[in-house]
Amino acid sequence: MENKIAVIGAGSWATALAVLLGNKGYCVNVWARDKLQVSDINTFRENRRYLPGVALPSSVTASVNIEEVLENSNLIVFGVPSHAFRETLKLSLPYISTEAAVVNTAKGIEEDGLYRLSEVFSQEAGKERLKQYVVLSGPSHAEEVGQYLPTTVVVASQELAMAEKVQEIFMTEMFRVYTNPDVIGVELGGSLKNIIALGTGIADGLGFGDNTKAALMTRGLAEITRLGIVMGANPLTFAGLAGVGDLIVTCTSMHSRNRRAGMEIGRGKSLEEAVASVKMVVEGIKTTRGAHKLAKKYRVEMPITAQTYAVLFEGLSPRTAVNNLMTRVKTHEVEEVALTKIEWMR
Incomplete structure (x- = not known):
């Protein structure tokens, strides 16, 4: 469980983070709805649709089975667009441990209720689980992270220990992570x-x-x-x-x-x-x-x-x-x- 990470979504940013974490030695399972995209990723070891030219390490695999992807994962990275976050979170929650860090990378506001995405998480998971939530943001194009160009980001959580856990997992010599309590x-x-x-x-x-x-x-x-x-x-x-x-x-x-x-x-x-x-x-x-x-x-x-x-x-x-x-x-x-x-x- 210590080395297993789930990435929910298979767009460019989700893929870049999967590559980053896979190259650190973590076992990374990526979930996508599209069976053809999953097959393409696993066959060609590259997300040719959204992040062409970036090789996936052998520790990164893709699947359409969300339960399988989330099982025994101690860190879950949500890399879906903001308008899809609530629906995807609902689908995922039954399989997310209450001890896991949940890292959201989407940058948006839910239009209907004008909710920030941490508020969406709290509504769906319960306020008591908000301590699991971490937002990752900052100047970080997927294309450049995939090319191992120096990048700095920030992670924010109401629980400093959770932010520091995510900071430690993501930090590399080319990907510097700061913490901030201001979600x-x-x-x-x-x-x-x-x-x-x-x-x-x-x-x-x-x-x-x-x-x-x-x-x-x-x-x-x-x-x-x-x-x-x-x-x-x-x-x-x-x-x-x-x-x-x-x-x-x-x-x-x-x-x-x-x-x-x-x-x-x-x-x-x-x-x-x-x-x-x-x-x-x-x-x-x-x-x-x-x-x-x-x-x-x-x-x-x-x-x-x-x-x-x-x-x-x-x-x-x-x-x-x-x-x-x-x-x-x-x-x-x-x-x-x-x-x-x-x-x-x-």
């Missing part, structure tokens, strides 16, 4: 940066430059922090790996699905056409809808999120959205973030 901040940072990446991608597609990108990233971080504060996050978390770190990599890299989708929208494609061109889940789309609702619920001003929402779902032209942002009423910079918590507490 709310780490989850929100990882989710909301995808909205800003869509926005910077749209700006890139319009042909704007580095100044525009820097402005969107910086002001995007400000509105992420504003919402995070009123939802109970530590504002310092957004200055770390799950905040500015993930924001930088997602807004600037061509590995970023959200940026690529935004670029296609900026070039004139419809939302559906942009998503089809990426050929993988673009988490920021659902997150934009969820964050737009959260901003209204908590009475937090999130202008970039609002304009991105209007472009994606209300037919607003990208150029008009940029003009709307540039011609907003004059305001201060630092004070508006610093006063958010004070105003919320009144």
Whole structure:
């Protein structure tokens, strides 16, 4: 049991983590729904669909039998999209030991109830099992982890011992892991940066430059922090790996699905056409809808999120959205973030 790890999902990030852990000597069982994908992985020792060119060590195998994958595993890594987390968790819970660490890598908000994924876990598993939950986030493209390029991430849990256990299991000379007790901040940072990446991608597609990108990233971080504060996050978390770190990599890299989708929208494609061109889940789309609702619920001003929402779902032209942002009423910079918590507490 000590050396067995289950990875639930067989996308690019789930596969990269399976490779990482397999190369450390752990026995890693990957679960996928698609029998053809499982057969392909086991036959060719590579996830040719989602992470081509990265060899799987012999200690990594795939299966469609979720009970078999989870049996006697002391660490379970969920690598499914955020919208599939609840359903997949329900399917998995009967086979997950109450002593196992449950590591969630999805970056999103459940749209219907506006729940963070730790809240989804608590609802399905029970509050008493929340001590098992660990969120892993930070600037980490699967393609680069699969190529053994230096990467740093953060893990957060309400139980420090559980976070440290996961830290120890994942750490390698090329994959550095930090711990953070702020589950709310780490989850929100990882989710909301995808909205800003869509926005910077749209700006890139319009042909704007580095100044525009820097402005969107910086002001995007400000509105992420504003919402995070009123939802109970530590504002310092957004200055770390799950905040500015993930924001930088997602807004600037061509590995970023959200940026690529935004670029296609900026070039004139419809939302559906942009998503089809990426050929993988673009988490920021659902997150934009969820964050737009959260901003209204908590009475937090999130202008970039609002304009991105209007472009994606209300037919607003990208150029008009940029003009709307540039011609907003004059305001201060630092004070508006610093006063958010004070105003919320009144």
